[in-house]
Amino acid sequence: MAAAAVALVLVLWLSAIPISWFPEPVGSSAEEFAGGVRTTVELTLIAGLIGTLIGVGAGLGKLSHIPPVRWVCGAYVWAIRGTPLITQIFFVYFALPEIVPWLQMSDFAAATVALAGNVGAYNAEAIRAGLLAVPRGQREAARALGLSQTQAFLHVTFPQAFRISLPPLVNNIVALLKDSSLAFSIGVLELTNVGDRIRSATFQPKPVLLATALIYLLLTSLMTLFSSSLEKRMDIEERQP
């Protein structure tokens, strides 16, 4: 797991070097591409982290004993899953400041908010499924020992639920990495945007798009590597081959 984390950091800081070995016109634009990679990874990590917290909150909310909490969280998941991501990005960037003037955000911030809100809805379902999969007897045993509701949740229910939710959560984050390319639409200089600018400046779509795709593939592979080592660590029962 540590190795995968180190690899990710290396990609972030040193990606310009391997990209410079790519054929023209990519090689000579390595610095621009590296900047795009950094922005894409930043978008993914920040939105992914916030989206996971939102997911835990909304996943719990959908199982709440308080009906209005359930309704609000249900409506959130319903609205996000039922509308296109690009509409959500445009909404946060263009429409939100009209409704709430102090919510005027930079393109990067707007994209992060929209992506976090989007992945949060999908994560909520993953977390909810994990929470439901923990047997009732676990919470009962915790309560019978005198643990408070919060202690039972933090030390008994949640660790088990999270382990069950992990594979779908990773799925969502991998999808988020690719979806972050839609930040292009409001001008964020992430990987897809950088590639597209170089394509239109050089009129060489083939090498540029292949390089872009290859870099995305490398990033998602790293992420999968990281998550499978995490899963392995959490697989106490050694159920995976």
Place this chain on the structure above:
Amino acid sequence: MTQGGAPLITLEGVCKRFGKVEVLREISTSFASGSVAVILGSSGSGKSTMLRLINRLESLDAGAIVFEGRRLGPGTGTVAQLQALRTEIGMVFQQFNLFPHLTVLENVMLAPRLVRGTPREEARAKALELLVRVGLEEHAPKHPFALSGGQQQRVAIARALAMNPRVILFDEPTSALDNETVGEVLDVMKELARSGMTMIVVTHELGFAREVADRILFLEKGRILQDAPPAEFFERQQDPRIRAFLGRISH
């Protein structure tokens, strides 16, 4: 009541219903400190519910339960009071309900650390001592999945003991075990009984009841049909319904 100890738990006209089904109808009895009571009855007679009311995993609809002079009726008792009550009442479940993400040792240490704030080293020493008592010290670093059912249930008993409870409730502790491992769990329970632990046991193990219990409570349709010492219950049983029940479960 045949035993001399002061009552630790008293049930006063306790009623419980699930929807339209009356599970317990005005149950009144008490359990003395240091005594072992075995609750028998066919499935659906309310045995498990009675246990689960005592530590308030279920709420009661009417009546009251008095634990060491503290009386709690329906709707009374703050969250903190109920939590405090549960720390003094251990429970062992049919399905063990060990925490699968923690090691055997961590399972036993968890509640003392979180609820009582026992320092780690002290909790660890006490947990190891309890694992020795149930004969599982060499399994301390393992996770529950690696243990047999009987071993898991012995860990569950150690986990309950770690809180120094005044009483332990056993909810069909051997029903999920295969015949080979039932004995090792019953042996631990017998040792506990000899050490003076107050126990309320729902079980179908008639041999255990005969040998260890101070009294047998027989529940039928949510009422206590009979409350008798084991000798009287097993050897001089008059009630035809109970005789039929004993005939059914003894083979």
